[in-house]
Amino acid sequence: MNIVQSTSTTTPLSKPVVVLLAVACGLSVATIYYVHPMLYTIAADLHMNPALAGSVITVTQICYALGLLFLVPLGDLFPRRQLIIGQMLLSVLCLLFITTTSGATAFWIGIGCVGGLAVVAQTIIAAAASMCTPQQRGQTIGSITSGIVIGILLARVLAGLLTDLSGWRSVYGCSAIVLLLITALLYRYMPATAAPSNRPSYARLVLSTMQLFCELRVLRIRAILAMLIFAAFGTLWTALVFPLSVAPFYFSHSTIGTFGIAGLAGAIAASRAGTWADRGWAQRTSGIALVLLVLSWIFMWNMYHSLWFLIIGIIVLDLAVQAVHVTSQSMILSTKPEAESRLTGAYMVFYSIGSAVGSLTATWVYAHYGWNGVCWLGLSFSSAALLFWKLTQTSSMPIAVMPPLQHQCNRTD
Numbered sequence: 006m007n008i009v010q011s012t013s014t015t016t017p018l019s020k021p022v023v024v025l026l027a028v029a030c031g032l033s034v035a036t037i038y039y040v041h042p043m044l045y046t047i048a049a050d051l052h053m054n055p056a057l058a059g060s061v062i063t064v065t066q067i068c069y070a071l072g073l074l075f076l077v078p079l080g081d082l083f084p085r086r087q088l089i090i091g092q093m094l095l096s097v098l099c100l101l102f103i104t105t106t107s108g109a110t111a112f113w114i115g116i117g118c119v120g121g122l123a124v125v126a127q128t129i130i131a132a133a134a135s136m137c138t139p140q141q142r143g144q145t146i147g148s149i150t151s152g153i154v155i156g157i158l159l160a161r162v163l164a165g166l167l168t169d170l171s172g173w174r175s176v177y178g179c180s181a182i183v184l185l186l187i188t189a190l191l192y193r194y195m196p197a198t199a200a201p202s203n204r205p206s207y208a209r210l211v212l213s214t215m216q217l218f219c220e221l222r223v224l225r226i227r228a229i230l231a232m233l234i235f236a237a238f239g240t241l242w243t244a245l246v247f248p249l250s251v252a253p254f255y256f257s258h259s260t261i262g263t264f265g266i267a268g269l270a271g272a273i274a275a276s277r278a279g280t281w282a283d284r285g286w287a288q289r290t291s292g293i294a295l296v297l298l299v300l301s302w303i304f305m306w307n308m309y310h311s312l313w314f315l316i317i318g319i320i321v322l323d324l325a326v327q328a329v330h331v332t333s334q335s336m337i338l339s340t341k342p343e344a345e346s347r348l349t350g351a352y353m354v355f356y357s358i359g360s361a362v363g364s365l366t367a368t369w370v371y372a373h374y375g376w377n378g379v380c381w382l383g384l385s386f387s388s389a390a391l392l393f394w395k396l397t398q399t400s401s402m403p404i405a406v407m408p409p410l411q412h413q414c415n416r417t418d
Contacts, residue, residue, distance in 0.1 A: 018137045018145060018196075025194060026133050027149045029093070029187050030126040031156025036096060036180055037065040037120045038160040042246055042262045043173045050173065051109045058368070062243055064113060065120035066361035072124035073350040073357060077131070078210045080346030085132040085198045086191075092125040093188040100181035104174045126153055127353050131345040132198055134338045143282045143335040150331045154272035154323065158265035161242070165262025214347040221340055221348075226397045227333035228352050230291075232359035233390035237298060238326050239363025240383040241305070241319070244371045248308070267316045271324030278328040282335035288398065290332050295391040298325035302384040308376065329390075330356075359386075 018026075040047065040061055048058040079088055096119060103115040130149055137145045167176045205213075218225055245264065249256045281290045304318030337348050363386065370378040 018133065018141070022194060022196065023133070023145055023148050024152075025187075025190060026129050027152025029089075029152075029191055030129050030149055031152040031154075031159070032180070032184055032187055033093065033096065033123050033126045033129075033156075034153050035156040035160035035163075036100060036177075036184070037069060037116075037123050038157045038242075039164040039176050039180065040065070040116065041242055042161050042165040042258050043168050043176070044246060045250070046168060046173050046258070047112070051106075051112055053109050060365065060368075061113070061116060062239075062364040063361045065116055065123075066239075066357045066364065068117040068120035069123055070354050070357035070361070072121035073127065073354045074214065075211065076121065077124050077127050077350030077353070078214050078347045079207075080128045080131050080349075081344060082205070082207065082210055085128055085135075085346070086195055089125055089128055089132065089195070090188055090192055092122050092128070093184060093191070096122040096125070097181045097185045097188070100177045100184065103177045104181070124350070124353070127349045128346060130334065131338070131349045134345050135342065136196055136198070139339070142339065143331075144280050146334050146338065147278055147280060147282075147331045150334060151272055151327065154327050154330075155269055157242075158268040158272060158323070161265040162259075162262040165258035165260070168258045210347070213344070214351050217341075217344065217347060217351050221337075223340060224337055224348065224351060226393075227337055228355040230329060230390055230394060231333060231352060232355040232362075233386050233393065234295075234298060234326050234329050235356045235359035236363035236366075237302075237383045237386040237390070238322070239360040240367040240379060240386060241322060243364040244367040244376075244379040247371050248376045253309075264315070264319060267319040268323035271320040271322065272327045278331040278335075282332045287332045287336050291329050291394060294325040294328035294332075295387070295394055297321050298329075298387040299384065299391055301325065302380050302387060305383075306377070306380045 044058040044061065047053070047061070053061075076092070099115055099118040099122060103112060103119065106112045106115055130146060133145050133149055134142055163179075164173075164176045167173075167179060218228070246261055248254070249261045249264075278290055278294075281287070298321075301318045301322035304314045304321065307314040308318075333352065334349070337352055338345055341348060363383075366382060367379055370382050374381075
């Protein structure tokens with residue numbers, strides 16, 4: 006029996022609205038990635054232990070995971086448009102708070118709140134999925150998810166530039182202003198969303214999020230894939246700032262941030278993955294993308310021979326991660342349209358766990374084993390994802406229609 010009945014319409018979303026939603030997602034998620042090229046600067050300014058700088062990223066990912074579990078399911082309980090606008094306004098306030106902090110404790114509180122509220126991007130994706138036709142769903146999710154990845158990558162570029170020009174606090178101040186502007190545009194142009202006709206208690210709704218793992222094999226498999234691919238993603242983008250800041254490169258914050266532009270090419274190229282999923286090519290797309298993810302680390306291993314190897318590796322890695330991510334979301338959200346918010350939250354928890362693990366381990370590995378160790382770490386995560394995907398393939402039955410583990414939640418796969 007469905008806990009929540011969907012009341013959404015399926016009128017095709019216009020391209021301007023899809024672009025607006027993609028921009029809103031990108032700006033929301035970017036708030037937890039501005040810190041990457043500024044780690045050393047913030048640590049020095051707030052008198053943090055440099056060895057603990059990487060844990061700032063881990064804290065934001067942990068809070069992001071908590072937001073996925075406890076905030077995103079609210080989209081299946083209340084009208085999503087109001088939730089989205091409310092959470093974005095709270096994000097603006099938290100960003101302004103960060104600009105005024107003078108100590109490490111206040112900064113950690115502020116960045117943790119920003120991380121938790123950044124999950125509004127997932128509520129936007131669930132809202133978009135419910136507002137479009139089934140034939141449009143994969144393409145729409147691909148476009149909006151591309152906005153998220155582009156936001157993540159451009160966050161590093163803009164943060165580096167602004168830090169060199171006017172200090173790290175200006176990054177969060179400018180972000181607050183732009184996010185407030187986008188919130189106003191959403192208030193004006195985002196289609197209204199109705200509240201679910203059947204509204205269970207909040208506790209039951211959160212519990213049902215956990216139960217989705219027992220019911221849906223595709224969710225379990227795709228969540229683990231998300232954890233592994235984003236562990237590889239987090240490994241690269243957390244550790245990259247360290248070797249580029251020292252000999253033989255000595256790059257500035259803004260120069261390091263521009264490497265995110267290379268990732269844009271891959272993210273944009275992978276935006277078609279949702280369309281491929283709509284055509285029934287989800288598994289083929291995933292397999293090819295995971296092979297490319299493994300190969301990307303071989304290119305980046307040779308960074309000290311030529312930065313072109315690094316650039317090619319970044320493009321390939323971001324293309325691969327984005328392709329698997331978009332394909333996974335398209336597959337998952339098509340299983341239970343009445344539970345889109347909870348499905349998104351359940352899946353993205355593993356994204357957050359992977360990002361946190363990748364960020365934390367990459368900092369430690371670089372400190373002890375340098376760039377070669379980081380490449381081994383990223384290659385290990387990527388190879389594990391490819392192997393896991395291969396082992397979960399079936400010869401005759403599509404993964405989306407595999408039988409659920411009803412009444413077998415204590416059984417392991």
